[in-house]
Amino acid sequence: MANVLVFTELHDGHVKPVTLEILGKLAGQTADVAVIGDIAADQVAELAKHGAQNVHKIKGANLDKYSPEGYANALSDFIKSKSYDYVFGGATSVGKDLLPRLATKFDAGLASDVTNFTMDGGVFAGTRPFFSGKCLAKVEITGPKPHFVSIRPNALGMTPNPTAGAGAAADAAGNAGEIRAMIKEIVKATSTKTDLTEANIIVTGGRAMKNAENFAILNQMADVLGATVGASRAAVDSGFAPHAMQVGQTGKTVAPSLYIACGVSGAIQHLAGMRTSKVIVAINTDPDAPIFTKADYGIVGDLFTIVPIMTEEFKKLLGK
Amino acid sequence: MNIFVCVKQVPDTETKITPTSDGSFIETASIKWIMNPYDEFAVEQALLIKTSNPAANVTVVRVGSVKDTEALRTAMAMGADDAALVEAGDNLDSYSIAKALKGAIEKTGKKPDIILAGKQAIDDDALQVPQILAQMLNLPSVSVIVGFELNGTTVKVKREVEGGALEVYEVNTPVVLACNKGLNTPRYASLPGIMKAKKKPMAQYSLADVGVSDADRRVKYSQFKLPPEKPAGKKFDATDAAKQKDVVAQVVGLLRTEAKVI
Numbered sequence: 046m047a048n049v050l051v052f053t054e055l056h057d058g059h060v061k062p063v064t065l066e067i068l069g070k071l072a073g074q075t076a077d078v079a080v081i082g083d084i085a086a087d088q089v090a091e092l093a094k095h096g097a098q099n100v101h102k103i104k105g106a107n108l109d110k111y112s113p114e115g116y117a118n119a120l121s122d123f124i125k126s127k128s129y130d131y132v133f134g135g136a137t138s139v140g141k142d143l144l145p146r147l148a149t150k151f152d153a154g155l156a157s158d159v160t161n162f163t164m165d166g167g168v169f170a171g172t173r174p175f176f177s178g179k180c181l182a183k184v185e186i187t188g189p190k191p192h193f194v195s196i197r198p199n200a201l202g203m204t205p206n207p208t209a210g211a212g213a214a215a216d217a218a219g220n221a222g223e224i225r226a227m228i229k230e231i232v233k234a235t236s237t238k239t240d241l242t243e244a245n246i247i248v249t250g251g252r253a254m255k256n257a258e259n260f261a262i263l264n265q266m267a268d269v270l271g272a273t274v275g276a277s278r279a280a281v282d283s284g285f286a287p288h289a290m291q292v293g294q295t296g297k298t299v300a301p302s303l304y305i306a307c308g309v310s311g312a313i314q315h316l317a318g319m320r321t322s323k324v325i326v327a328i329n330t331d332p333d334a335p336i337f338t339k340a341d342y343g344i345v346g347d348l349f350t351i352v353p354i355m356t357e358e359f360k361k362l363l364g365k
Numbered sequence: 366m367n368i369f370v371c372v373k374q375v376p377d378t379e380t381k382i383t384p385t386s387d388g389s390f391i392e393t394a395s396i397k398w399i400m401n402p403y404d405e406f407a408v409e410q411a412l413l414i415k416t417s418n419p420a421a422n423v424t425v426v427r428v429g430s431v432k433d434t435e436a437l438r439t440a441m442a443m444g445a446d447d448a449a450l451v452e453a454g455d456n457l458d459s460y461s462i463a464k465a466l467k468g469a470i471e472k473t474g475k476k477p478d479i480i481l482a483g484k485q486a487i488d489d490d491a492l493q494v495p496q497i498l499a500q501m502l503n504l505p506s507v508s509v510i511v512g513f514e515l516n517g518t519t520v521k522v523k524r525e526v527e528g529g530a531l532e533v534y535e536v537n538t539p540v541v542l543a544c545n546k547g548l549n550t551p552r553y554a555s556l557p558g559i560m561k562a563k564k565k566p567m568a569q570y571s572l573a574d575v576g577v578s579d580a581d582r583r584v585k586y587s588q589f590k591l592p593p594e595k596p597a598g599k600k601f602d603a604t605d606a607a608k609q610k611d612v613v614a615q616v617v618g619l620l621r622t623e624a625k626v627i
Binding site: 350 | 491583627
């Protein structure tokens with residue numbers, strides 16, 4: 046059995062779902078959670094329900110907003126004061142930026158963007174995609190402890206009936222140390238939608254969208270479904286959508302429950318970025334488009350007529 | 366001013382990947398190698414800095430096999446001044462690569478002011494090397510940058526986070542920056558640039574030369590295999606306008622009753 050620390054971030058005060066996915070999968074190990082700053086009692090209860098034994102609230106000056114150095118300094122001090130075999134976190138914007146620096150403070154290894162793992166005998170062995178998921182490989186960590194692991198959101202899934210932990214919350218002093226790279230300002234995104242990498246449903250437009258304005262019909266469908274809108278590289282390179290919306294090997298790799306590809310041909314680099322979606326729907330005029338080889342439900346037809354009809358059908362189904 | 370750009374050579378995005386029969390890595394014999402696409406933004410940013418600071422020196426550094434030196438020659442053809450190559454096998458882990466980059470940078474004897482890299486390499490997609498390198502050199506870093514301004518020794522960068530929000534950082538040089546698409550538009554190498562690149566100096570080292578050994582490996586990759594194929598799905602013809610509504614209603618119904626995702 047291993048002693049594990051799971052680093053969690055909060056989004057609008059809520060624990061990120063990937064933390065709960067990790068905790069559920071760690072059943073049988075001793076798992077604590079660390080958060081920078083305060084966390085509400087109901088969120089501690091949620092962590093306990095999924096198996097957290099202790100919830101450490103690391104508090105100190107200059108930790109009110111994220112900085113790679115401040116977070117790494119405060120967390121490494123805290124980890125050194127305990128004896129953890131493993132430190133886990135989500136492969137989120139913060140996790141991807143922070144965990145390599147934090148691991149290197151221990152000269153330790155980080156297995157990043159892991160999509161599944163086992164802890165047989167308290168030893169981590171994981172699976173992670175290479176080449177945006179065109180192939181998979183086994184990943185193991187060697188060298189000094191603790192060993193670090195980042196987990197891709199939505200990949201593990203929630204454990205149905207998790208074993209609860211004690212969920213004892215306590216404050217810990219955090220020292221941010223010297224921070225050289227500091228956030229001066231945050232420019233909010235115009236969209237309030239869930240990020241593509243964490244979205245449960247994604248509606249994506251390809252080159253066949255013809256222009257940026259036409260994405261309105263995808264937005265309408267997305268609003269009905271509570272989905273996030275994505276774009277293929279062809280659509281982004283044609284200027285129809287910003288790069289933040291790009292799905293594929295040079296964009297985001299996604300794994301939603303439902304992926305609806307509209308006018309996306311299915312280039313190999315796009316398929317690499319969305320092939321692990323649980324259910325794929327493709328709409329395309331070309332019956333031989335490669336996207337249909339990955340689609341659970343393919344509709345051969347013109348997206349400009351099919352998408353509005355589909356939006357209406359979703360409205361009916363969902364009673365909207 | 367000394368600018369370093371870390372580049373990696375990766376299989377072209379349209380490459381079909383085939384694991385080796387023993388699963389130790391992938392078949393590399395017939396692969397077309399390109400400069401990692403995110404690294405092109407790093408090279409371009411270095412050259413833009415050099416445009417406004419003509420005395421700046423741009424060195425490109427790469428750790429990898431020497432099969433061909435496409436990525437380094439491309440960067441020099443675009444305008445980088447010189448290059449350093451650390452010869453290493455494929456499938457090296459991020460910690461070893463970062464340590465080798467650090468060693469190669471130190472070998473030049475130049476003190477770095479700005480170190481640029483792509484935010485990730487599209488082969489292992491680890492997203493680790495720039496941050497590890499920064500920590501090893503005890504430097505600040507900002508990753509996933511889509512905006513860059515240099516005023517004297519202060520850098521103002523925009524980092525893209527979830528949902529497309531931007532964090533604006535101010536940091537003094539020396540600094541490590543990991544670049545994302547959207548930062549700039551990489552230039553093409555000109556023909557005179559390509560000719561000139563052939564004469565530009567390229568230092569070559571072994572891993573041992575830069576102080577890296579097998580003991581530096583922190584992460585082991587093995588059992589490379591293709592992901593499981595999905596069984597064939599259902600395909601519906603909705604090209605006939607009269608049938609469209611029925612077909613769409615049927616698919617939407619199946620998403621609830623069969624796929625259970627709505």
